[in-house]
Amino acid sequence: MKVRFTRTKLSLLAVLFTSALISIGGGVPAAVHYIGHDKVAEVMAKGGPIVSDPGLIVLAQRRGSGEVEYHDHTNHVFVMVEGEATLVVGGTMVEPRRTAPDQMRAASVQGGTTYHMTKGDVITIPAKTPHWFKDVPTKTVAYYAVNIESE
Numbered sequence: 001m002k003v004r005f006t007r008t009k010l011s012l013l014a015v016l017f018t019s020a021l022i023s024i025g026g027g028v029p030a031a032v033h034y035i036g037h038d039k040v041a042e043v044m045a046k047g048g049p050i051v052s053d054p055g056l057i058v059l060a061q062r063r064g065s066g067e068v069e070y071h072d073h074t075n076h077v078f079v080m081v082e083g084e085a086t087l088v089v090g091g092t093m094v095e096p097r098r099t100a101p102d103q104m105r106a107a108s109v110q111g112g113t114t115y116h117m118t119k120g121d122v123i124t125i126p127a128k129t130p131h132w133f134k135d136v137p138t139k140t141v142a143y144y145a146v147n148i149e150s151e
Helices: 002-024 037-046
Strands: 048-053 056-063 068-071 074-082 084-089 092-094 097-100 103-106 108-110 113-118 122-125 131-135 141-149
Touching: 037 048, 037 056, 068 092, 074 113, 084 122, 092 103
Parallel strands: none
Antiparallel strands: 048 056, 056 141, 068 103, 068 131, 074 122, 074 141, 084 113, 084 131, 092 108, 097 103
16 A cells, blocks of 8 residues: 555656656656655655756655745645645745745744645645745654755
8 A cells, every 4th residue: 555655756756857847847756766765765764865866856854843935947746645734835035044945944924825735635836936835743753855956
């Protein structure tokens, strides 16, 4: 059952990635990447990169609530694997600070749209859109983050 779930999620990620490349046309990965379910499960257990290629990064994330994030060129696709979280997308960052050349962080956001994210949910977040895991009642959430870089 667990293997099928992982394969289904990876298939979904492939479809989302292909759609995003067609619409963005930014950096294009240089190779085909196949990552077996055992390796994916190993990375998901601790968090980290699954694929890293020009224009595409696939991460297995494990986290609690945190700061608001904003990326100038990174478009996200989040696929929730376990846990639940309140995710706020959009709005105005309160006292943002630049933490990298193409990234800002803030302690909170005013406004925005609130989503209750649980296992199986998928959300896309365009570049230049604040996003914030405001509350994580399960203490941590696990999700795949497909990061597609635009110009």
